[in-house]
Amino acid sequence: MGFMKFNEQQLAEFNRLVARYPEGKQKSALLPVLHLAQESFGGWLSEEALNYVAELLQIKPIEVYEVATFYSMYHLKPVGKYVFEVCQTGPCMLRGSDNIIQYIENTLGIKPGETTTDGLFTLKTVECLGACGYAPMMQLGKHYKEHLTKEKVDAIIEECRKNAAVNN
Amino acid sequence: MAVKLLLEKAHIEGIRSYEVYRREGGYRSVEKALKTMSPENIVDEVKKSGLRGRGGAGFPAGMKWSFIAKPEGVPRHLVCNADESEPGTFKDRYLMENIPHLLIEGLIVSSFALGSNDTYIYIRGEYAWIVDILETAINEAKANGFVGNNILGTGFNCNIHVQRGAGAYICGEETALIESLEGKRGNPRLKPPFPAVKGLWERPTVVNNVETLSAIVPIINMGGEEYAKIGVGRSTGTKLISACGNINQPGVYEIDMTISVEEFIYSDEYCGGIANGKRLKACIPGGSSVPILPANLLLKTAKGETRYMNYESLSDGGFATGSMMGSGGFIVLDEDQCIVKNTLTLARFYRHESCGQCSPCREGTGWMEKILHNIEYGKGKISDIDLLWDIQSKIEGNTICPLGDAAAWPVAAAIRHFRDEFAWHVNHPDESQKRNFGLAHYADPIYVPVTA
Numbered sequence: 031m032g033f034m035k036f037n038e039q040q041l042a043e044f045n046r047l048v049a050r051y052p053e054g055k056q057k058s059a060l061l062p063v064l065h066l067a068q069e070s071f072g073g074w075l076s077e078e079a080l081n082y083v084a085e086l087l088q089i090k091p092i093e094v095y096e097v098a099t100f101y102s103m104y105h106l107k108p109v110g111k112y113v114f115e116v117c118q119t120g121p122c123m124l125r126g127s128d129n130i131i132q133y134i135e136n137t138l139g140i141k142p143g144e145t146t147t148d149g150l151f152t153l154k155t156v157e158c159l160g161a162c163g164y165a166p167m168m169q170l171g172k173h174y175k176e177h178l179t180k181e182k183v184d185a186i187i188e189e190c191r192k193n194a195a196v197n198n
Numbered sequence: 199m200a201v202k203l204l205l206e207k208a209h210i211e212g213i214r215s216y217e218v219y220r221r222e223g224g225y226r227s228v229e230k231a232l233k234t235m236s237p238e239n240i241v242d243e244v245k246k247s248g249l250r251g252r253g254g255a256g257f258p259a260g261m262k263w264s265f266i267a268k269p270e271g272v273p274r275h276l277v278c279n280a281d282e283s284e285p286g287t288f289k290d291r292y293l294m295e296n297i298p299h300l301l302i303e304g305l306i307v308s309s310f311a312l313g314s315n316d317t318y319i320y321i322r323g324e325y326a327w328i329v330d331i332l333e334t335a336i337n338e339a340k341a342n343g344f345v346g347n348n349i350l351g352t353g354f355n356c357n358i359h360v361q362r363g364a365g366a367y368i369c370g371e372e373t374a375l376i377e378s379l380e381g382k383r384g385n386p387r388l389k390p391p392f393p394a395v396k397g398l399w400e401r402p403t404v405v406n407n408v409e410t411l412s413a414i415v416p417i418i419n420m421g422g423e424e425y426a427k428i429g430v431g432r433s434t435g436t437k438l439i440s441a442c443g444n445i446n447q448p449g450v451y452e453i454d455m456t457i458s459v460e461e462f463i464y465s466d467e468y469c470g471g472i473a474n475g476k477r478l479k480a481c482i483p484g485g486s487s488v489p490i491l492p493a494n495l496l497l498k499t500a501k502g503e504t505r506y507m508n509y510e511s512l513s514d515g516g517f518a519t520g521s522m523m524g525s526g527g528f529i530v531l532d533e534d535q536c537i538v539k540n541t542l543t544l545a546r547f548y549r550h551e552s553c554g555q556c557s558p559c560r561e562g563t564g565w566m567e568k569i570l571h572n573i574e575y576g577k578g579k580i581s582d583i584d585l586l587w588d589i590q591s592k593i594e595g596n597t598i599c600p601l602g603d604a605a606a607w608p609v610a611a612a613i614r615h616f617r618d619e620f621a622w623h624v625n626h627p628d629e630s631q632k633r634n635f636g637l638a639h640y641a642d643p644i645y646v647p648v649t650a
Contacts, residue, residue, distance in 0.1 A: 060381030101364035
């Protein structure tokens with residue numbers, strides 16, 4: 031992707047985010063800006079990306095590192111094109127999330143934290159996402175996939191493969 | 199049908215749009231408050247309403263508002279806590295997804311009462327699509343003169359901004375939320391100073407939950423006194439309950455806090471009974487941090503009286519035999535569920551979410567998870583049960599923020615009420631890998647001594 035920089039549209043979004051805060055408090059935009067960087071730079075945050083964010087916000091790189099490592103939604107290593115983030119906390123467990131995780135492991139041949147060799151899928155187990163009444167569930171990109179069954183998981187995988195083929 | 203103040207109109211087609219919301223009487227409270235009331239009047243009405251914080255702590259909202267400092271020339275801020283992350287809780291999401299203008303309306307009135315010209319909604323990062331819903335609602339309200347400068351020609355300015363978090367339960371704690379809003383790690387602050395004096399950017403700040411701020415709308419419309427007539431005792435108004443686990447109808451329900459726990463679980467209007475014809479074993483009635491209760495203590499208090507869905511009744515008996523209303527995250531466990539396994543997943547959750555500032559919480563949550571893991575997988579010792587008890591008791595009360603207590607209470611309550619299930623796991627390491635302890639005696643009536 032070459033030297034890491036926001037394009038014009040991303041810079042406009044950056045400016046919109048920073049404008050929400052008082053003069054001199056631009057650091058407040060750090061979390062949203064990291065989301066923007068992650069979306070813009072291939073789904074994860076490299077050291078280069080973190081340094082770029084620091085430069086844009088005029089803060090020290092360490093201020094960005096300590097935040098990027100604290101919050102669970104920032105990926106500090108490359109991930110697959112589609113990240114399955116399956117909830118495993120109590121309420122989901124009561125509705126069979128263990129079986130869903132096991133099924134995804136078997137179907138994709140990966141363990142939580144791993145990515146398929148074709149780079150398409152990453153499996154992550156996560157803690158409560160606030161969808162307890164619609165369990166078991168997972169987050170896929172910006173949206174939730176709820177009331178998961180083995181059939182639904184198959185359909186989601188199939189859809190991701192189709193979308194990837196179309197975009198290639 | 200019970201009284202509904204928040205979700206009454208949530209199912210009307212198109213209610214997400216300004217047009218339909220306004221047609222249905224939306225934004226009347228803004229007109230009433232900004233044109234006919236002073237900020238002090240509004241705070242008084244909220245005090246009279248008896249509204250208690252709906253995020254989990256249950257602190258009187260009007261009193262919290264009255265603490266805000268008003269130093270000359272220093273801006274004040276209202277921050278809406280939409281970081282809903284307590285396992286079992288998904289009510290704020292429901293409200294924001296289905297009737298977002300209700301929150302925006304409540305925010306404008308509340309901002310006027312507190313003198314906030316820049317109000318922030320801090321929403322958990324995973325609710326990414328709800329950010330779009332809220333921003334659309336804010337833009338619609340702005341286009342119609344309810345948000346922005348000189349609202350309704352009154353001279354009051356209020357902009358509302360939505361900020362996404364990035365995955366951290368601890369940011370639901372108000373000072374951690376403020377840190378996060380300042381672009382930092384979510385490490386809770388030492389109090390005092392309280393946010394009402396020094397909050398966001400060291401300015402006086404009030405942080406309230408989504409449901410609390412939405413409830414301001416009916417309070418202003420009907421008046422605090424009328425609002426206080428709904429419910430019972432100090433549990434005034436209505437409460438959103440998000441019900442989940444092994445029930446027939448998981449979902450979000452608005453209750454007026456006069457119904458019994460039994461009715462809530464078994465009535466078709468609410469949970470619709472236990473799924474698959476199973477029997478009730480246990481329940482965590484107010485989000486994962488509140489004490490779990492066995493079926494017998496859930497439906498009736500230790501005195502043998504009916505338990506109701508309100509703040510006082512749910513906590514009747516203290517932690518010895520009661521629980522808490524908490525955030526309203528109602529988690530039901532059927533007879534096939536394993537208390538050890540359930541406690542393990544919650545311990546893992548709190549270990550994962552501890553910010554790491556205080557050693558009792560940082561270390562203790564990890565130890566509890568490891569010990570519970572051993573017991574669950576047939577490698578526990580009987581002494582582990584007392585060790586767990588010891589660890590949780592040393593976390594509770596010894597941390598900067600309530601996450602320590604939140605991590606300790608579920609473990610304590612599980613041992614308090616289900617010690618024999620833990621012991622069975624230890625004593626039957628092989629059998630416990632093949633089957634669960636089952637319902638056992640947890641639904642049996644409790645013997646209540648007759649006193650003269």
